[in-house]
Amino acid sequence: MSDDLYEDAIVGLAKAAHGAGKLDGADASAMVDNPLCGDRVTVEIKRDGGRTTAIGHSVKGCLLCRAAASMLGLHGTGLTAAEVTTNIAALDALLQHGAAPPAGAWPELIHFAPVSRHKSRFDCVRLPLQAAAKALSA
Amino acid sequence: MSDDLYEDAIVGLAKAAHGAGKLDGADASAMVDNPLCGDRVTVEIKRDGGRTTAIGHSVKGCLLCRAAASMLGLHGTGLTAAEVTTNIAALDALLQHGAAPPAGAWPELIHFAPVSRHKSRFDCVRLPLQAAAKALSA
Amino acid sequence: MALDVQRLRTEFPILSTQPGGRTLHYLDNAATAQMPRAVIDAVTRHETGDRANVARGVHALAERATAAFEGARAAVADYLNASSPEEVAFTSGTTAAINLAAHGLGAHLKPGDEVVLSELEHHSNIVPWQMLRERTGIEIKVLPVTEDGRIDFTFFDRIVTKRCRLIALTHVSNVTGAVTDVAPVVEAARAVGALVLLDGAQAVPHGPVDVRALGVDLYAFSGHKMYGPNGIGALWGKRDVLAMMPPMLGGGGMIRHVTFARTAYADPPKRFEAGTPPIAQAVGLGAAAQWVQALDREAVAAHELRLTGKMLSGLATVPGLRVIGPTGLQGRRGVVSFAVEGVHPHDLCQWLNDRFGVALRGGHHCAEPLMQRFGLDGTSRASLAPYNTDADIDALVEGVADARRNLA
Amino acid sequence: MALDVQRLRTEFPILSTQPGGRTLHYLDNAATAQMPRAVIDAVTRHETGDRANVARGVHALAERATAAFEGARAAVADYLNASSPEEVAFTSGTTAAINLAAHGLGAHLKPGDEVVLSELEHHSNIVPWQMLRERTGIEIKVLPVTEDGRIDFTFFDRIVTKRCRLIALTHVSNVTGAVTDVAPVVEAARAVGALVLLDGAQAVPHGPVDVRALGVDLYAFSGHKMYGPNGIGALWGKRDVLAMMPPMLGGGGMIRHVTFARTAYADPPKRFEAGTPPIAQAVGLGAAAQWVQALDREAVAAHELRLTGKMLSGLATVPGLRVIGPTGLQGRRGVVSFAVEGVHPHDLCQWLNDRFGVALRGGHHCAEPLMQRFGLDGTSRASLAPYNTDADIDALVEGVADARRNLA
Numbered sequence A, B: 001m002s003d004d005l006y007e008d009a010i011v012g013l014a015k016a017a018h019g020a021g022k023l024d025g026a027d028a029s030a031m032v033d034n035p036l037c038g039d040r041v042t043v044e045i046k047r048d049g050g051r052t053t054a055i056g057h058s059v060k061g062c063l064l065c066r067a068a069a070s071m072l073g074l075h076g077t078g079l080t081a082a083e084v085t086t087n088i089a090a091l092d093a094l095l096q097h098g099a100a101p102p103a104g105a106w107p108e109l110i111h112f113a114p115v116s117r118h119k120s121r122f123d124c125v126r127l128p129l130q131a132a133a134k135a136l137s138a
Numbered sequence C, D: 001m002a003l004d005v006q007r008l009r010t011e012f013p014i015l016s017t018q019p020g021g022r023t024l025h026y027l028d029n030a031a032t033a034q035m036p037r038a039v040i041d042a043v044t045r046h047e048t049g050d051r052a053n054v055a056r057g058v059h060a061l062a063e064r065a066t067a068a069f070e071g072a073r074a075a076v077a078d079y080l081n082a083s084s085p086e087e088v089a090f091t092s093g094t095t096a097a098i099n100l101a102a103h104g105l106g107a108h109l110k111p112g113d114e115v116v117l118s119e120l121e122h123h124s125n126i127v128p129w130q131m132l133r134e135r136t137g138i139e140i141k142v143l144p145v146t147e148d149g150r151i152d153f154t155f156f157d158r159i160v161t162k163r164c165r166l167i168a169l170t171h172v173s174n175v176t177g178a179v180t181d182v183a184p185v186v187e188a189a190r191a192v193g194a195l196v197l198l199d200g201a202q203a204v205p206h207g208p209v210d211v212r213a214l215g216v217d218l219y220a221f222s223g224h225k226m227y228g229p230n231g232i233g234a235l236w237g238k239r240d241v242l243a244m245m246p247p248m249l250g251g252g253g254m255i256r257h258v259t260f261a262r263t264a265y266a267d268p269p270k271r272f273e274a275g276t277p278p279i280a281q282a283v284g285l286g287a288a289a290q291w292v293q294a295l296d297r298e299a300v301a302a303h304e305l306r307l308t309g310k311m312l313s314g315l316a317t318v319p320g321l322r323v324i325g326p327t328g329l330q331g332r333r334g335v336v337s338f339a340v341e342g343v344h345p346h347d348l349c350q351w352l353n354d355r356f357g358v359a360l361r362g363g364h365h366c367a368e369p370l371m372q373r374f375g376l377d378g379t380s381r382a383s384l385a386p387y388n389t390d391a392d393i394d395a396l397v398e399g400v401a402d403a404r405r406n407l408a
Ligand SMILES: Cc1ncc(COP(=O)(O)O)c(C=O)c1O
Pocket: C252, C274, C275, C276, C277, D030, D031, D093, D094, D095, D096, D122, D124, D125, D170, D172, D173, D174, D199, D201, D202, D222, D366
């Protein structure tokens, strides 16, 4: 049962690396890191009003981190700060209490359910979302 | 068997307090203390050549320390540095290994035999002798 | 409900041993309290089932050890009613905790700034401030002690001036048993913008402490005095107070990033926990906190109060005996120091050990200034824990009387 | 005689548990080694039979506790072949020991004086010197590391100048496993009148160390890495070196006399042991030292060497795997770090834990400068103890290959 931390969906998401890379002419960017493990994520956004028109990310981190960044990339257009916050809350509820993501949350969130058994890895998944939140509020 | 640390001989020796008090016109004096327990002994001597003609001591310390000082007082006249050293060695052998004092050592030493079971009290007994040795080598 | 002392005693294997060849009457609890089975087992269980280094490790044992260590932090925070586990920095004990505070606050003190202590303090709440005085030129001001061994607040207003930056006092005296009245201290400190640190070494064994209700800024204590392991203690601090303190020790675990050119430190409490922390000991401390919390606190207090009364009235019958500290039961704990005319504390303690099986402590109790205040070289001290009995007090009183008859 | 590993394993209860739901292959010994029954029992025996505060106490338990504590000091002195137990100061671990040394030696250093470290150092042997640099203006000079993860002595003469006051190096690297060649270091230090400190955290688990034969001045290590408890370690120092060091922490037990005006400190090692020391932990460390000494040292060395060889050749078969450190068996210990192209160390370690029961450590191993040297964010590390088996290595190698196939 602990076998599925790296289930195909997560590995696939990481390898797909949606939105990976630098963004030309970004309107805002933010870097967050986890000194405990050295992971570091930079997210760049372009926006129009309160919504993103594009997202790019550079991840120095583990596969879980890359998968989360890739999920972010999938939803990189038309994103609002509130939406990111909602998804961070849904992720936290999933990781900490195993709560199923509410309707409207990103469908890929559920792939991270197996991480809930590994407290030391929570931050790996949260990092890209935190960077996005920071960039959106910049 | 541990009952005899304060056997009558030791208590009697302490109460007799041979040589207690200050010495007028001392030739030399020495103070030693044990910071662990706060005991402090000052020994004053008068001497003629290498031998004492009188000894006085002030003890701020426990009964074992006072008994040892009193023993020193008993032998306060005609003492040499070598004699003190010999008796310290005999005392150490008694305390550390239960060795009977050799012929020629002070007869009262044997009263301190029960102290050998109480490492934390060794220094109480040694202090007056160390002060005497220090005064004699001053 | 009265405390079931006999049942409680069965939790402490050492109480039924005969270390000196006689039934043990352990009245040296203020030096180190004994450890219940629950705590011993918690430590052993950790070492045999969850042992690993904490943080950064992703394998199962490392995750378990980290959960156990952070769980212990939460248990300690709960014991202190702290706002958050992050306000608890583990140290090796009270002494290390106060040194950490002195180092951390010291970074913000200037020559002439004043730290107020009392004559009642343990060396561990004196020497760190003296060392700081040498480094930074602060002034140390000392609250005197009353005849009955309490901090004397008569001159409080004169001693706590505008230059005061910190008042650091013992919460309960390890010599006189007096409980410090904290509220006026906090009030006076607030009035001049000073912080308050309490040395809680002798307070925490008597049940949970509410640091928020006390209103202090920093609180230090040791595990081994509250039925926990050696080698562990904690400094609790308000978040913003800890945040302004630089670390005292450098090393693994307390950094954000290291290069040879520059190193950035982690946030509290990690900032203060350089190197592999005392993991199993923290687990033991957490278990000890929970063990104390599970006791019927009122029953324990009533039991200790009754034994303290019995001890004070029993000792009062011994001629030439003088209690150093409050002779009544108000505002004091079951720590009773006394001097017997003509009998050195070490002789008295030895006599009580050898002939009565009573374990006391004799000497200056790391409170030399207090001894000087009372013109003594030392005292004998009996100190209670919930597992003490009437028989312990009977043996004490009988032994002291006997020692006096034979040694004075 | 070959080592009877199966018998040895029965001494470690944790090795037969299944923390992650699978047979445990514990290869995280460099982080924390497991504790044999003998050590666990020594600690429990102390807590249940001899527990008391040390020094100054005259009751039977206090005498026993003091004898046990000082006996542990003697056992550690013997393990190190020290001239006297008084050369051993107990600390809470390697990190605290190095900080103590930095503080103590720092009192004698002037701006511009040089301390020489290496790129191989653990943060615990970097940050204390950086903190000292901030306080006193010393210079830190850094010996580079060779491609195979050893200290590079090529520029030694240029880096160790007349201004050098101390060379502080790791005895065995916790990342590459390289053993430092100490003789030329001591020689160079002597030539310029500098002292030598070794960080022995990774050396002491492999058997007694002879500090006199090494010819160094200070030696630091931790208990938890040599099969002993957490919260304990030691700084060994030559008598005259310790004697010139002021204390780092103030408090009970480290003083001669205290008044508010002036305080005089005790002699080493007590001067460095402020507060109630980690008594039970010291007893455990003494027991651990004796446990290691009772092993057949040659058999252990041969066993670990063989497993290291097996590990290196097994890992060499994994495509895209690069060993960070010596690839041969000369001058190294059973600590093997590696990087797998395209696989993050934490993913690799998690994969090995979840699917193979192998406990590794992944990350920077508190050696960020070394990671920078190799252009890595981290490595995965397997580290051996005498109780490791061929099965552990098989699981490791199979697991790493599997992780790469699935995650890269
Ligand atoms: C080489 C080295 N030095 C220092 C340390 C720090 O030891 P500790 O964390 O026990 O203080 C370690 C272990 O983490 C180490 O491997």
